[in-house]
Amino acid sequence: GAVVSQHPSRVICKSGTSVKIECRSLDFQATTMFWYRQFPKQSLMLMATSNEGSKATYEQGVEKDKFLINHASLTLSTLTVTSAHPEDSSFYICSAPNGAGGPQNIQYFGAGTRLSVL
């Protein structure tokens, strides 16, 4: 089946550094990808919608300058957490719809990235 690869799975960084997370659709093209943030034992909070070839759409309250999203190709979206601080520590998940029509359109999720900012 369709697979979404997310890398890295775990990253530990110092406060003030930037971290890039990659999300790749391995066997299908995705004009849209989604980035979520998940706190422990909580639901997925949509941060932004990544659009291939255009600007990302951010949810209310999400700082676009803090969380930079680039969707440069039909199979790759990146999320860069700039000048990371401890409060940015979280679990980040990407997803991509398989592009099929109607009910066959399914979201596939990456395995997530656990970010720890010291």
Place this chain on the structure above:
Amino acid sequence: AQTVTQSQPEMSVQEAETVTLSCTYDTSESDYYLFWYKQPPSRQMILVIRQEAYKQQNATENRFSVNFQKAAKSFSLKISDSQLGDAAMYFCAYRAPNTGNQFYFGTGTSLTVIP
């Protein structure tokens, strides 16, 4: 915006028994899709089952089935013959057509399976 509510933060079930997880949602749309996703300790989200709102027949996938009540806006998940591997967080999700594939997730239900 659409809202998805899971009123059971935690549930437990004896191995081999049946458990039902509740989900309600709010929408003004008549055509939409509903999903149950499983998130095991590995944190990988896995699609369990999906339902199209225009279909009256409840979806089933092996030991997993749903009770879809469109008028009541209810979408519960029944797990039969529970197995230890079913232990996970379960998220109910809603998607309307033509909304850019955006999903709305419930707050999740943590399922424990007791051996």
